[in-house]
Amino acid sequence: MVNTVSFDRLSREELAVLLPELLLCGHLIDRSGMAHSLGAFGREGMTQVAIEEWQVASPVYTRRMQKALRFEGDSVETIFKGLQLDIGAPPQFMDFRYRIDDHDNGEFWLDHCGALMDVEPMGHDFVVSMCHDIEDPTFDATALATNKYAQVRPIHRPPRSPAGRKPHCAWTVKIDVDHVPPPIPHNADRVSASAAANVVLRSIDPDDDGNPDYSGPLLSDIRFADFSKSALVRMAEEVCLQQHLLTIGFMLAVRARADEKQAMDIGRKQFAGIAGLTSERIRKALGVGDDLEGLAAVLGLHPAFNPGEYVAVSITTSDVLEIRIDPHCGAFIDGTWPSMLSGEDLAPLNALVRGVNPRFVARASESSASTFEIALTDKAFREAGEVAITRFSTGADFVFADRGIPLPLIVI
Numbered sequence: 001m002v003n004t005v006s007f008d009r010l011s012r013e014e015l016a017v018l019l020p021e022l023l024l025c026g027h028l029i030d031r032s033g034m035a036h037s038l039g040a041f042g043r044e045g046m047t048q049v050a051i052e053e054w055q056v057a058s059p060v061y062t063r064r065m066q067k068a069l070r071f072e073g074d075s076v077e078t079i080f081k082g083l084q085l086d087i088g089a090p091p092q093f094m095d096f097r098y099r100i101d102d103h104d105n106g107e108f109w110l111d112h113c114g115a116l117m118d119v120e121p122m123g124h125d126f127v128v129s130m131c132h133d134i135e136d137p138t139f140d141a142t143a144l145a146t147n148k149y150a151q152v153r154p155i156h157r158p159p160r161s162p163a164g165r166k167p168h169c170a171w172t173v174k175i176d177v178d179h180v181p182p183p184i185p186h187n188a189d190r191v192s193a194s195a196a197a198n199v200v201l202r203s204i205d206p207d208d209d210g211n212p213d214y215s216g217p218l219l220s221d222i223r224f225a226d227f228s229k230s231a232l233v234r235m236a237e238e239v240c241l242q243q244h245l246l247t248i249g250f251m252l253a254v255r256a257r258a259d260e261k262q263a264m265d266i267g268r269k270q271f272a273g274i275a276g277l278t279s280e281r282i283r284k285a286l287g288v289g290d291d292l293e294g295l296a297a298v299l300g301l302h303p304a305f306n307p308g309e310y311v312a313v314s315i316t317t318s319d320v321l322e323i324r325i326d327p328h329c330g331a332f333i334d335g336t337w338p339s340m341l342s343g344e345d346l347a348p349l350n351a352l353v354r355g356v357n358p359r360f361v362a363r364a365s366e367s368s369a370s371t372f373e374i375a376l377t378d379k380a381f382r383e384a385g386e387v388a389i390t391r392f393s394t395g396a397d398f399v400f401a402d403r404g405i406p407l408p409l410i411v412i
């Protein structure tokens with residue numbers, strides 16, 4: 001049986017369950033990547049890698065999502081809508097709350113910050129690195145994608161004083177024409193010119209049942225079940241592209257500090273760490289089985305192999321599962337995750353498939369350098385160290401809740 005990689009085969013209800021999972025797993029990429037950057041470059045080097053990857057990736061994918069969901073504009077409200085559909089701010093785990101004062105002014109705060117819960121046990125210096133050194137330039141980079149005069153400034157932020165302070169942090173967003181925008185980050189042009197940045201996806205069908213876009217008022221929460229199936233498919237594809245774009249930025253930052261061998265080693269470890277955890281969460285969220293058919297379903301939904309217009313993949317199941325990746329697709333052009341798989345290093349693919357069942361094993365096919373076979377064995381393999389590192393995050397076991405009908409947030 002051949003499976004075409006696509007979100008189309010899911011129901012509207014299943015897609016609504018999948019979307020927050022994809023956003024959360026995208027956020028957890030750095031729980032994997034930053035651990036290996038820390039080992040290679042130290043805390044200061046890791047901090048700079050994080051800044052550089054988000055600075056070059058987030059403006060690109062922010063504009064893509066704005067265009068796809070028809071909420072383009074230059075207001076604070078537009079900035080906030082973008083954050084709600086950003087892997088940097090997955091719903092509930094990063095519990096952003098918003099207030100709009102007018103076109104040019106607003107505030108947001110985090111009632112819960114899962115990233116802080118992960119980093120706070122590591123001590124004061126790591127909290128400062130994340131909540132000061134990284135957030136200042138990257139919040140601005142995301143806001144600047146909407147309005148070059150936007151500024152994001154803290155009201156208060158960690159380290160928390162007094163201890164346990166809530167909300168965890170609070171920020172103002174102000175658009176001021178007297179503000180001098182910061183310089184365009186190094187490598188921003190390379191990311192903007194990437195295949196991921198420019199891939200054309202199918203338009204949303206305006207006649208589908210449910211909301212076809214986010215052109216209405218800012219809502220207190222995104223309730224994915226309210227959107228149409230075609231809108232949810234497009235969102236899922238865009239969220240997968242966000243992960244590929246972040247990987248492009250990550251690898252550019254790593255290569256600036258390492259030779260090619262070390263850079264690829266770090267890239268593959270980052271991929272392995274998030275790949276396995278993502279497979280596990282997708283399987284559990286959708287109630288997929290752990291046999292070859294279940295694996296085919298998970299592979300067809302995994303961000304590493306989506307969207308189909310960017311990662312050309314075919315999956316065939318018989319006695320084994322065969323996954324064939326077109327080496328001429330956009331992901332290979334950009335050097336993102338699928339291009340990192342090879343017969344010499346199957347660790348990322350083994351981690352990915354064992355997120356479905358620890359008894360799966362991958363091997364390179366003799367037919368093609370970009371074709372791999374997955375078999376079910378009698379032996380259960382130990383979890384990869386890269387996955388165990390990523391599982392350190394509280395996001396690994398995070399459970400989403402139904403918060404009911406969201407409220408429109410209007411100018412006060």
